[in-house]
Amino acid sequence: MTDRLPGFSTLAVHAGAQPDPTTGARATPIYQTTSFVFNDADHAASLFGLQAFGNIYTRIGNPTNAVLEERVAALEGGTAALAVASGHAAQLVVLQQLLKPGDEIIAARKLYGGSINQFTHAFKAFGWNVAWADPDEIESFERAVTPHTKAIFIESIANPAGSITDIEAIAAVARKAGVPLIVDNTLASPYLIKPIDHGADIVVHSLTKFLGGHGNSLGGIIVDAGTFDWSKDNKYPMLSEPRPEYHGIRIQETFGNFAFAIACRVLGLRDLGPALSPFNAFMILTGIETLPLRMQKHCDNAKAVAEFLSTHSAVSAVNYAGLPGDRYNALQRKYAPKGAGAVFTFSLKGGYDAGVNLVSNLKLFSHLANVGDTRSLVIHPASTTHSQLDDAAKVKSGAAPEVVRLSIGIEDKEDLIADLDQALRA
């Protein structure tokens, strides 16, 4: 046994996958089945009682999805993972394990707009309250802690402006408050940032973005770092108390340092139901095999485009953490030295109208509401995703009328720059 530590690219190709036991198929098969036969009644009872490892029904687990789960857990350095139908489903399942009505979560104000909606409206209806804090002012997280706080939620690289969060500083606040830190690592991917190394207890992803990477499949995942003691002061009864659903099993006592991932599966996914299709799992797995190659190209292209825009006469400002003068440049060099990601915003001197014009004049960039595709994408938030907000609220959420968001793809950077140049002149 050599026990040499495999590198990130080796794990991206191999972790979790093994030639199929019956056929020897080397690519991970798509187990497109709803259910799995039991050997006998005792085997069935053991599986339902969580006593044995194995498959029952694809809403609870599926062999194709399991390969994806182990692969992302390995890339993030976690103990286990659970794949679900979307990034939003991952957030729902995580918080269901941690919050009961009347509890609170502290969330960074700089989040993907859809997450702000989910927390503000859908979760509010469950009686889960959110206190917003400013990731650029760590004390605002400390001030937001109350006896009802159950978790802190941040993005490693924040959508839409690509700002970099000081994960270690916020992890220290979470540690002091005795609550887990949840990091949405969607825009960084573990190739750029591994939040668990910086103090995260739970990592979530929208696999829809850079991990899948080709804009063809929705998916989400929850990674358990194995670092949090859920039984310490009975704040997390889903993990520490006997579960009536399973005849009195205590999840943490039984499953140790991957208890959180198991709770998400057997109490969250099983009962809420947002299962990932095995076909999508296969597409995302194939995407992950090239994650290191793609992510580096995304970052290199994004930096070249940001540099070009920062010298353009029609542009008033570029927010890209990879640029030397950017306010997040020091954090980028600490947390994401390989690159600042590929999603960022810039501002046009011509304001709202210039934003609308730019989007309609671009020929290679696609105008749509997604990020992390092989293709370069553009959106003018003020006239689309954020159009329902008044001007003051637009500015506060980073979607001022003159702001345009880009997600840079893996095309040739010269072609991207030429397309932006012609659209800015037109």
Place this chain on the structure above:
Amino acid sequence: MNHDAYDDNYIRSILNNVKSIAMVGASPVNVRPSYFAFKYLAQRGYDMIPVNPGHVGKELMGKPFVASLADIDRPIDMIDIFRNSSHIMPVVEEALKLSPPPKVIWMQLGARDDAAAEKAEAAGLKVVMNRCPKIEYGRLSSEISWMGVNSRTLSSKRAPIPTQGMRLSLNRTSFSGGQTAASDRAAKNKTETT
């Protein structure tokens, strides 16, 4: 011996070499972790002996309960202790009186007694603390990967089809990845808060 993080080869050599396991604190209640582990290890071919004075006269998976280690009629390779940390020392002291003595003392997930470990190691025994042999067997064989667990192992060989009573190969290539930083931090958090 570093008891915060074990090398996979250490765990692997124990699980590959022991044949009989006495489980102290085994429970006949089918939602207790000891029941889970007992059943799984029996199905993977280990000769399991349930030890619990409260259940003498009953059986666990067809094996009669014994009251104490001294009541076992054959040599045992490993003692798996399903007791709180505060009850470990007397079990280890009893184990060391056996002839021949066991080769391995294993303390379950959540159980740790460094003084008892030192005593056993001084007598030449191997010690594992705060781990579950079922989880470790499932991880090293990658059988546990069916639940999305990071086995921290890789293999390009065709996977075995696990059937009842079958021993699985534990000899995959290990990598630490998932273990290092996070488990160090978990251990550190524990010391800081206790």
